[in-house]
Amino acid sequence: MLKYQPSKMQAAEGFWEKNSQSPAPYYWIIIPDQNNQRNRFALGIPYLGSIWLTHSLDGRVEGLKNTPRDSQPIMGMVFYAFRIMYGLAIVMFAVGVASLWLRLRGRLFSSRWFLWMLVFMTPSGIIATLAGWYVAETGRQPWVIYGILRTVDAMSPVPAQALLSSLIAFVCVYAVFIIVFLTFTFRIIRRGPAEAPPHAEASGSLKNAFRPHVLDSPARVVKRG
Amino acid sequence: MDLPLLSASFLTFALTLYVILDGFDLGVGILLLLQPAMPSRDHMVDSITPTWDGNETWIIMAGVTVLAAFPVAYAILLPALYLPVIFMLLALGFRGVSFEFRVQTKRHRRKCDIAFAAGSIVAAFMQGLILGGLMQGVRVQNLHFAGSVLDIFRPLPVISGITLVVGYVVLGGGWLKLKSNLSVQQFASRCLRVSTPLFAVLFGIVCIYAVNIQPSIRSEWMSHRIALPCLVGLFAVLAGTLTALAKKSRPTMPFFLGLLLFVVGISGIVLIVFPNIVPFSLSLWDAASSSTSQKFVLIGAALVTPVVLVYSGFAYWIFRGRTPENGWGE
Numbered sequence: 252m253l254k255y256q257p258s259k260m261q262a263a264e265g266f267w268e269k270n271s272q273s274p275a276p277y278y279w280i281i282i283p284d285q286n287n288q289r290n291r292f293a294l295g296i297p298y299l300g301s302i303w304l305t306h307s308l309d310g311r312v313e314g315l316k317n318t319p320r321d322s323q324p325i326m327g328m329v330f331y332a333f334r335i336m337y338g339l340a341i342v343m344f345a346v347g348v349a350s351l352w353l354r355l356r357g358r359l360f361s362s363r364w365f366l367w368m369l370v371f372m373t374p375s376g377i378i379a380t381l382a383g384w385y386v387a388e389t390g391r392q393p394w395v396i397y398g399i400l401r402t403v404d405a406m407s408p409v410p411a412q413a414l415l416s417s418l419i420a421f422v423c424v425y426a427v428f429i430i431v432f433l434t435f436t437f438r439i440i441r442r443g444p445a446e447a448p449p450h451a452e453a454s455g456s457l458k459n460a461f462r463p464h465v466l467d468s469p470a471r472v473v474k475r476g
Numbered sequence: 477m478d479l480p481l482l483s484a485s486f487l488t489f490a491l492t493l494y495v496i497l498d499g500f501d502l503g504v505g506i507l508l509l510l511q512p513a514m515p516s517r518d519h520m521v522d523s524i525t526p527t528w529d530g531n532e533t534w535i536i537m538a539g540v541t542v543l544a545a546f547p548v549a550y551a552i553l554l555p556a557l558y559l560p561v562i563f564m565l566l567a568l569g570f571r572g573v574s575f576e577f578r579v580q581t582k583r584h585r586r587k588c589d590i591a592f593a594a595g596s597i598v599a600a601f602m603q604g605l606i607l608g609g610l611m612q613g614v615r616v617q618n619l620h621f622a623g624s625v626l627d628i629f630r631p632l633p634v635i636s637g638i639t640l641v642v643g644y645v646v647l648g649g650g651w652l653k654l655k656s657n658l659s660v661q662q663f664a665s666r667c668l669r670v671s672t673p674l675f676a677v678l679f680g681i682v683c684i685y686a687v688n689i690q691p692s693i694r695s696e697w698m699s700h701r702i703a704l705p706c707l708v709g710l711f712a713v714l715a716g717t718l719t720a721l722a723k724k725s726r727p728t729m730p731f732f733l734g735l736l737l738f739v740v741g742i743s744g745i746v747l748i749v750f751p752n753i754v755p756f757s758l759s760l761w762d763a764a765s766s767s768t769s770q771k772f773v774l775i776g777a778a779l780v781t782p783v784v785l786v787y788s789g790f791a792y793w794i795f796r797g798r799t800p801e802n803g804w805g806e
Contacts, residue, residue, distance in 0.1 A: 409555045413625045417562040424566050428573050435580050 258318040259390030262329035266314035275300035283326040332385035339379040479770035483545035494534035501528040503648020505596025522803040523655040526795040549763040555621040564602035570595030601637040608636030616757040639678040645671040650731030668722035676715035692756035
């Protein structure tokens, strides 16, 4: 991305100046001011930007001013979409490591706090994916093919009313789909894994994980805990 | 070698496979609306469960071929056909969702079946609209679409939409004759006896109407003085045979007669449209991408098509014969 779409990367990291201060922080919260080409507010972890992005302790990070103003994406959208994607990735990784640890200690199925956390983590994958798409699509603006074709020049002759009506149709239809999906999903969950196969006792051994037919039954263990 | 011609042949091949394969499962979906008994509806759905979504592979192949091999045509046709394409996609979405959820519920299964049938009807109708829209001709200026998105709702496309709905019912009825138990077979026979002649009549109306409103089609009739009337004759004979044999014949007959009906119909359309790709204003060669892109498409098609054909064939082979009363099992 740094090589082929530098403006996307510049917007995603939240720096404006052609070369950032050294050492560069890694920003987590900024309030960008696109008109004046600066951040009104920026909060980050010192040194981390240099280490992460330049693999040195004092490297400078390229800012969005390297891109001419009429070819800049809107920094706020790219920056926050990227933070959501990246932040969720870190959380998901941490949850994965924690689950492995709990599994090795034989407590994975009985730690209610962890199971509840997993419930709330359910949509994380789709949210991270969507955020990633926002990075890709908003970060490439105002180009539809980077450096070759501008989005305004790629407009189709389909009139706006037709596009609007199809958009409304999409929103309505997918709203119905999501309601149906959630209704059925909750019903299936409430019914529970009634026909869980005969199981071995929950143990600390990972061996069972590779033999699904003797996998510990989650339903049973949770009830007991 | 004439690469655009080769790409267009592949496009025709993919579209034909799509129409006859997805055609029968759309047809079965439409027929759910006419079948009041829930066990029979379950059985009908079971008959298409293993293969229905694989059938939709071919429309993606066709779409990608147009995009990569005939980008100019894609840029003209997509705006021209925007509304029917979008509504077809939404309808296919309805089909997918209701299909997956109908097994999860007994109480709402009827609603799911209505949604599945409605999705099938709308998808089939939109495909017919697209076909009719192509037949009436697409207005092009400077290689851009110059008509209105609402051109597609003129009488010819609308009649053609209805025709295709009925045509898919013929295919679906044939499929049910081939794959289902006795009571559903009888139901399918009754449907075939009505839908086949109706399809033939509607198809005739579409032909006559198209000749009347589109001078290019009239001149095509003049230049294919033998081939086109022969195809029409063949179509009529096949439709007549299918109607007559719907009840008595062996269960394989109606489906294969239905397939032949569609092959004959598509051949006629290809004869009329060729050598255009945007009827009746842009030829294959004027819309073709560079020979590098053409080669890329064709090599991709040559690699992927056999694989898809083999796994689809394998699926049809595994699930050959009558559909078991309790479905194909887990």
